[in-house]
Amino acid sequence: MLDEFNMTTNDWMRGSFAWVVTAAVLLTLAVWAEFSARGALPPIIAGMILVFMIPFLKRFNDVIKGMPDADERIKAMERDASAMAFTLSIWWMLALMFYAGNAAENGWPELIPRHVAAAGILGMGILFGISYLHVRIRVGPA
């Protein structure tokens, strides 16, 4: 099987990982939709998750064709995007903490701790996605 597609065991493991992540995301979506108080996911979040799944599926198909899951350009882009997202995430968390700490006394809509945590995690995910697209489209890996 491995020889048929000219793939190494490592390629198969990495390609399969994309499917495992995809299955986990779909399962989470189903559970969330089932137990959500609103009965359905907010469409914008569901759309974002589906958009971010596309690269995973594309990678797996490329692995089947005999291309590697990641090469030096991909690794350089991930490195640059991670560095950018890390810096942006620090500012995002600081802004979020400032908002949560000052909302009550300024009359802003208050956030409960669960929402602060969710906004922090979701924000970091979105910032990484934006950073990755920025590196890929505007800057290009070093």
Next chain:
Amino acid sequence: MRTRIKELRARHEMTQEDLAIKVGVRRETIVFLEKGKYNPSLRLAHDVAVALGSSIDEVFIF
């Protein structure tokens, strides 16, 4: 940086996918290389040149 990858690839009747598989990178990397938007490592530049039957300085023009 300019490259002659597209020209040499056509001479060898090779698609971007063929070259990508031959040198062990993804097809998008070949696209970026052809457009001169990615500076490859010395190892990748060597592999591309060998796959195209040329030397590095014939493929990559600085």
